[in-house]
Amino acid sequence: MSRRLGDIAEVLGIGMDGDAGIAIDGVATLANAGPAQLGFLANPRYRGQLTDCRAGAVVIHPDEREHWKGPALLSRNPYADFARAAALFDTAAAAPAGMHPSAVIADDAVVDSSAHIGAHVSIGARSRIEAGAVIGPGCVIGEDCVVGRDSRLVSRVSLVCRVRIGARVIVHPGAVLGADGFGLAMHExxxxxxxxxxxxVIGDDCEIGANTCIDRGALDDTVLGEDVRLDNQIQIGHNVVIGAHTAMAGCCAVAGSAKIGSYCLIAGGAGIAGHIEIADKVTVTAMxxxxxxxxxPGxxxxxxxxxPNNEWRRSAxxxxxxxxxxxx
Amino acid sequence: MSRRLGDIAEVLGIGMDGDAGIAIDGVATLANAGPAQLGFLANPRYRGQLTDCRAGAVVIHPDEREHWKGPALLSRNPYADFARAAALFDTAAAAPAGMHPSAVIADDAVVDSSAHIGAHVSIGARSRIEAGAVIGPGCVIGEDCVVGRDSRLVSRVSLVCRVRIGARVIVHPGAVLGADGFGLAMHExxxxxxxxxxxxVIGDDCEIGANTCIDRGALDDTVLGEDVRLDNQIQIGHNVVIGAHTAMAGCCAVAGSAKIGSYCLIAGGAGIAGHIEIADKVTVTAMxxxxxxxxxPGxxxxxxxxxPNNEWRRSAxxxxxxxxxxxx
Amino acid sequence: MSRRLGDIAEVLGIGMDGDAGIAIDGVATLANAGPAQLGFLANPRYRGQLTDCRAGAVVIHPDEREHWKGPALLSRNPYADFARAAALFDTAAAAPAGMHPSAVIADDAVVDSSAHIGAHVSIGARSRIEAGAVIGPGCVIGEDCVVGRDSRLVSRVSLVCRVRIGARVIVHPGAVLGADGFGLAMHExxxxxxxxxxxxVIGDDCEIGANTCIDRGALDDTVLGEDVRLDNQIQIGHNVVIGAHTAMAGCCAVAGSAKIGSYCLIAGGAGIAGHIEIADKVTVTAMxxxxxxxxxPGxxxxxxxxxPNNEWRRSAxxxxxxxxxxxx
Structure with missing residues (x-):
């Protein structure tokens, strides 16, 4: 599939500069792009790569335009517009509707006829799979779960019990949603x-990384707002609430009943104690x-x-x- | 299922105060409990919620009794007694005995007739599943393993090789027990x-969290004593020994051959070096x-x-x- | 299977001292070895165990020879030579060639006739399983993947898309290779x-631990050189490059586009930021x-x-x- 550069600019609603007729058939890094591919410059540290770049065109900030000799898509947010352009070329085949014969579905589960149910899937009592949803191979869905419209469990995902996923959510392999929280009391x-x-409860448009865990609430629910983005290997304890549009990088851990605001950025390996609150627009640095x-906010x-370890030892x-x- | 408040007090062996005839049919948080539900106050920070609480009764410490106007179960350990009360209302259906036809069981594996074997399960040579055990969908049990009486592998659990689990153990989805330890030697x-x-070897009454890993020993065994409680995403290296009643929160890591005492509390994200010993009753704070x-002990x-990051930078x-x- | 001690020395190409005719049928720790077993002393902290050791022979450094009264294999690198000796007694049965009838293989996937495909495995379009490879129960292999000669996915491993694994690689249960990287741009x-x-791309002779994740590259590939060894619960972001012979202990995390040299040792729980470079032969201590x-290097x-926490609070x-x- 090929598109004219001018058409791409028009679809994205951004400016362009240079030959609008160039044919683009995909995206690539500056280092590896060929004449029919679109590259991008988002991080100035890679500016030097423009010199030898063979891309047909580049998505670039107007302030950087002078560093690139070829045709350009001009953007105030080159990374986002590159992402939007890349999506135009995404050719991943949609999973076909239907149920693999090896899938095991409870009698009272409801699966929309447009959903895809892969090999070796189990779906438990009273669970519901909505229109266009994709349940990849090896997923195990327990009782009383919902997978919303056009959501996708890639493969080997567990929804243990009472997990309700909104629309257009992606859950990557090995993720476990709805396992018991870590609730213990010492007695004798x-x-x-x-x-x-x-x-x-997972809001619309969330993404949950590989091998990430989100525990079910003890009494009330654990809740992710819409458009929350969790990377891999994250642990979310019971009754945590995460506000819309918050993103967390790999290996973060959030202890039970913490409440995190909207538009927060939590860097990799950070830990958040239980029963605390974090305001909107807070950034937490790595570890x-x-x-x-x-x-x-801040x-x-x-x-x-x-x-160096020998200096560190003295400081320590x-x-x-x-x-x-x-x-x- | 409904129980009189006075009966609950009697079953738990604790005191009560107020109308013993109130009907209770479940448990809830102070914020959400209705007139037929039992709430609890364990953490004084939630005391203010008692004012508007609509619970039928509350489990509360005698010293806090004055803050709650309604009927009460009086307890020196409200969280534990609430947990015991909640268990009275636990209505999760027991998994039925029998083997799903999609399960693949080695000829010389032994499965008790009262055990439940779910869909898409594999059980390897010489392994044994004891009475009342539940092996949920997608579990893979290798060779020479034992799952003890009334233990439950929720779903998608791997027992790789020579894993012996005691009685009444719960293992949550994605956990991997008995994978090879990280043993390497540099040669040429x-x-x-x-x-x-x-x-x-996992003792009786342990609980192992989702996506937690416990490696097999190099030569001798890796050992958890009875009633050890591991949260999610924990890594236990080869030949680690953990004493009875120790609890570890999410994302802890214990390197090979460490020996941890009994009744230790290891908070989330903590790391424990290899070949060291930790006494009984040690608490380690988060990370x-x-x-x-x-x-x-201590x-x-x-x-x-x-x-704040700008202040932190100067301290750093x-x-x-x-x-x-x-x-x- | 039993071997004469002298024969073991000869196979390993190392010296010995004492009765070459002793029959050895396996390996064990100093504490537990019996008269037909071979022990080893690699860490001087265990020297005291030599006194009561009942091993038939011990692999030991010449400088420690005087502390052990019995027959010895003499080695400048006792741990490595013990590992080589142990491998001589490894009796794990090879997985038989063939495909379990429950496996679901895409029509255009290619599986070598000498490969082993376990129960409940899925293999997607255009993927290739080479000679002698073992795909254990519950693995899910997506599209356009390669598992090289004699490599082994133990069980419940996911290769999501475009994952190419070299020869003699071991991947432990729960590992997820080729899931989407964490690439997000904020737009409106x-x-x-x-x-x-x-x-x-995974080089020959790598080992990937249980529940470890290695994301696919955004545009180019994520690459592990040959003989890279990753422990459990590690997170490798998109477009990371790891040099040959580097080893990482459990729970490390490497953010996107970091480039790590060869022969590095990254201890447990360490974090590596994105877009940075680490030279060859760098050691990073735990966390x-x-x-x-x-x-x-260094x-x-x-x-x-x-x-102790009370002292730490004042320092903090x-x-x-x-x-x-x-x-x-």
């Missing part, structure tokens, strides 16, 4: 399991531990900077000695 | 894999790195506190400068 | 998904955050040392106060 020297009876509520951090010894210093 | 510029031949043995920490620069300070 | 207050179209490129660290308060200190 042994742990008692606190029954976990709540559900999980930071958030131990108390954050009331104001960027927050913990940890120490990277050092002196960190211990800070314990002896008077607070004056 | 290449890694040699050190054969991993040991097993995993702490334990690099040496801990001989005394609470241990590492890391730095949360700060000065942490690096501590490297130059004399030890005086 | 909502996230746009940046199409992820690249693949994953360190690498935020900028490392140009020189050992690098961040974090603070373990302390003073760390915050470092923010006020002048840089002088």
């Amino acid at each position: 020297g042994r742990w008692i399991k606190v029954p976990q009876q709540g559900g999980v 930071t531990l958030v131990t108390h509520s954050i009331r104001e 960027t927050y951090s913990s940890g120490t900077p990277l050092m 010894v002196n960190f211990k000695r800070l314990n002896k210093r008077r607070h004056d | 510029g290449r890694w040699i894999k050190v054969p991993q031949q040991g097993g995993v 702490t790195l334990v690099t040496h043995s801990i001989r005394e 609470t241990y920490s590492s890391g730095t506190p949360l700060m 620069v000065n942490f690096k400068r501590l490297n130059k300070r004399r030890h005086d | 207050g909502r996230w746009i998904k940046v199409p992820q179209q690249g693949g994953v 360190t955050l690498v935020t900028h490129s490392i140009r020189e 050992t690098y660290s961040s974090g603070t040392p373990l302390m 308060v003073n760390f915050k106060r470092l923010n006020k200190r002048r840089h002088d």
Whole structure:
């Protein structure tokens, strides 16, 4: 499939500069793009790659236009417009409607006739798969779950119990939604399991990464607002609430009953303590531990900077000695 | 199912105050409980919710009794007694005995006739599933494994090889027990894999979280004592030994051959180095790195506190400068 | 299977001392070895176990020879030579060639007749399984993937799309290779998904741990060189490149487009920021955050040392106060 550069600009509603008739049939990095491919410059650190770039055209900020000799799509947000352009060339075949004969579906589950149910899938009692949804191979859906319209469980996803997923959600392999939260009480020297009876609610347009876990609520639900984006290997405890448009990078962990605002950015490996609240538009840097509520938008951090180990050891010894210093 | 409040108090062996005849048919949070539901106050920070609470009754510490106007179950440990009360209303249907026709069972595996084997399960040579055990959909059990009486692998659990699970254990989806430990030796510029031949032994009443991994021992076994509770996304290396009643929150990692005592509490994201020992009744705070043995009970920490990023940057620069300070 | 000690020394090409005729039929730890088993001393901290050790022979460094009274294999690298010896006794049965009838294979996938395909496996369009490869139960292989000669996916592994695995690679259960990278752009207050179209290339002799994730590249590929060893629960972002013979312990995370050299050792829980480069032969200690490129071989660290919590609290308060200190 090929498109004229001018047509791409028109579809995206952005400006262009140069030969509008160039034929583009896909996207690529600056380093690897050929004459029929569209590249992009979003991060100025890659500006030097423009010199030898063989792309047919480049999505670029007007301020950088002078660094690129060829045709250009001009954008105030080159990464986003490149993403929109790339989507025009996405040729992934839609999964066909229908149910693989190896799938095991409960009698009282409801599967829309336009949904795709892959090989070796199980779907439990009273669960519902809506129109256009795709349940990839090896997924296990328990009881009382909903997979909304046009949502996709890629493969080997578990929805354990009472998980309700909105529309156009993508869940990557190995993710586990609706497992019991970690609720324990000590009684006479042994742990008692606190029954976990709540559900999980995932808003429209969310994306859940591979091997990420979102526990069901203890009594009420665990809730993700719309357009929340979770990377891989994340742990979301029971009764957590995450506001719309918040994004979390890989390996973050959020303890039970924490409430995170909208439009937050949580970098990789960060930890968020239980029962705290984080305001809207908070950024947390990588591997930071958030131990108390954050009331104001802004960027927050913990940890120490990277050092050669022999220097770090001396700083670390002196960190211990800070314990002896008077607070004056 | 409904129970009189007075009957609940009697079953739990705790005191009550108010109308013993109230009918209770379930549990809920203070915020959402209705007149036929039982709430609880365990964390004083939620005391204010008692004012507008519509619960039929509340489990509460005698010292907090004055803050709640309605009927109460009086408890020195409200969270535990609430958990015990909630269990009285747990209506999850037991999985029926029998084997799904899609399950693939080795000829010399032994499955008790009262066990439940779900769809798309594999069970390998010489493995044994004991009475009342539940093997949920998509589980893969390898060779020489045992799943003890009334234990439950929820779904998509892997027991790789030589994993012996005790009675009443719950293993959540995506958990992997008995994969090879990370044993490598460098030889002539290449890694040699050190054969991993040991097993995993899980004591009675343990709970293993979603996507948690427990590696098989290299030569001897990796061992969890009874009533050990592991949250999600935890990594337990080969030959680790964890004492009875220890609990670990999500995303902890324990390196090979570490030995952790009984009744320890390891908070989320903590790391424990290999070949060290931790005494009984040690608490480790969130995201702490334990690099040496801990001989005394108590609470241990590492890391730095949360700060606004601009302030943190200055502290971080000065942490690096501590490297130059004399030890005086 | 039993071997004479002298024959073992000869096969390994190392020296021995004592009775060459002793029959050895397996390996064990110093603490548990019996008279027909071979033990080893690699870590001097276990030297004291030699006193009561009942092993038939021990692999030991010549400098430690005096501490062990019995027959010995003498080695400059006892751990590696023990591993090589252990491999001689590895009796794991090879998986038989053939395809389980429950496997679902795309019409245009190619499976070598010597490969083993387990129960409940799915293999997608245009994928290829080469000679001697083993695809264990519950694996899901998507489209356009290759599993190279004699490689083994133990069980419940996902290869999502365009994943090409070399020869003799082992992938442990729950691993997810080729899921979409975390590519997002904000556009008019909502996230746009940046199409992820690249693949994953895994070199020969790699090992990928349980529940580890390696994302597909956004446009180009994510690449692991030969003999890279990844432990469990690791997250590798899109377009990361890892050099040959590098090893990473459990729970590490590498953000997108980072480039890691050869022969690096990344300890458990370490984090590596995106778009940076790490030289060859760099060691990163446990739970360190690498935020900028490392140009020189050596050992690098961040974090603070373990302390009793009451002392740590005082140091932590003073760390915050470092923010006020002048840089002088």
